[in-house]
Amino acid sequence: MSKLSELVKGLDKELPRTHQILIDVRFKRKDGVWADKMQMILDTGAVISMLPMAWYYELEASESVEYKLYGVNRGEECSLDTLVAQVTMVLEDEENRSCEFDTFVAFYEDAPLLLGMMALSRFDIEINSEFAILKWE
Amino acid sequence: MPYTEENEDAKWIRSNYEMLQEKYSDMYIAVFKKKVIAASNSFKDMRERAKKISEHFVISQMIGESRVL
Numbered sequence: 001m002s003k004l005s006e007l008v009k010g011l012d013k014e015l016p017r018t019h020q021i022l023i024d025v026r027f028k029r030k031d032g033v034w035a036d037k038m039q040m041i042l043d044t045g046a047v048i049s050m051l052p053m054a055w056y057y058e059l060e061a062s063e064s065v066e067y068k069l070y071g072v073n074r075g076e077e078c079s080l081d082t083l084v085a086q087v088t089m090v091l092e093d094e095e096n097r098s099c100e101f102d103t104f105v106a107f108y109e110d111a112p113l114l115l116g117m118m119a120l121s122r123f124d125i126e127i128n129s130e131f132a133i134l135k136w137e
Numbered sequence: 138m139p140y141t142e143e144n145e146d147a148k149w150i151r152s153n154y155e156m157l158q159e160k161y162s163d164m165y166i167a168v169f170k171k172k173v174i175a176a177s178n179s180f181k182d183m184r185e186r187a188k189k190i191s192e193h194f195v196i197s198q199m200i201g202e203s204r205v206l
Contacts, residue, residue, distance in 0.1 A: 004202055019154055020200055024147050037143050039150060039197035052165075052180035110180050113165075113198045131151065 019130045023115050028060045028088040035059070038113060042132055046116035048084065049105045056107040062086040069106055082106035089119065093134045099123075140193040142170055150197050162201035167194040 004015055021042040026034045035058070040049065048069070056064070064083035071078060085107065090100045103119045124135040149171045150157065157166065157173070167175040167187030174194060175186035187194050 017155060019151075022147075022151060022154075022197065036193050037147055037195045039147060039195065041198065041200065054179075054181035054184070110165075110178065112200060112204075113196075 021127060021130070021132050023132060023134070024092060025115065026090045027055075028090075029058055030060050032060065034090065040113040040115035042120075042127070043114040043116055044127075046114055047118050049103065049116040049119050050082070050111040050114040051105050051107055052110050052113075053083070053107045054110075056083065056085065059087050061105075064107070067106060069108070080106075080108050080111075082108040082111075091119075091123070091134060093123070093136055097136075099136050140169075143193070143195060146171060146195040150195065154199075157197075158199045158201075161199045163199065163204065165196065165198050167191075167196055169194040 008015060022039040023042050024037055025040050026037055029035050043049075050069075062085050064085040067082050067084040069080045069082050071080075083106070084104055086102050087105050088100065088102050090098050092098050099122065101119075101122065120134070122136055126133040126135075146168045150166075150168055161173065161176045164176045164178055165180050165183040166173050167183055169187070169191040174190045175183050177183035177186065183196075
């Protein structure tokens with residue numbers, strides 16, 4: 001039982017089931033081949049996407065720049081020193097049409113696989129509690 | 138090149154999300170033919186383990202409830 005579940009124990013309630021919204025993406029590798037499919041977590045609160053640093057060395061990426069990112073706490077001690085680079089990715093819409101584009105990604109240690117809103121700027125997005133539908137023209 | 142069952146594996150992860158989240162909380166996972174072939178808190182470690190089993194796989198990550206993104 002999770003710690004959150006313990007909070008509602010005895011209240012005749014259960015925690016609601018929640019899902020992260022997973023978006024299937026693919027990145028172009030250094031050798032020009034598309035990497036295997038990756039599921040990234042849609043983060044509507046983030047502008048920029050995040051990926052683990054280890055992935056940076058395998059992807060076709062532009063020269064990187066140092067970039068500080070902040071989360072809940074804006075304090076300097078909680079900032080992340082990331083490397084931001086441009087990468088090429090592919091998203092598929094609900095009709096399995098693929099859309100290839102360049103976008104910026106922040107790379108950091110073992111960062112979560114977060115898909116920020118910048119990457120989705122050319123899509124219309126419909127979201128429910130379990131999944132998102134992407135549409136593009 | 139993507140492997141044939143890639144889309145099925147991606148769907149399988151979504152369909153089994155709760156089970157996977159409970160079992161692999163805060164871990165990266167590699168899935169091939171509806172099986173988790175590698176899981177680790179380290180992305181690099183997960184990929185190295187998965188590559189020993191299959192050339193291709195779908196990568197995902199299970200985020201624990203205590204993590205705020």
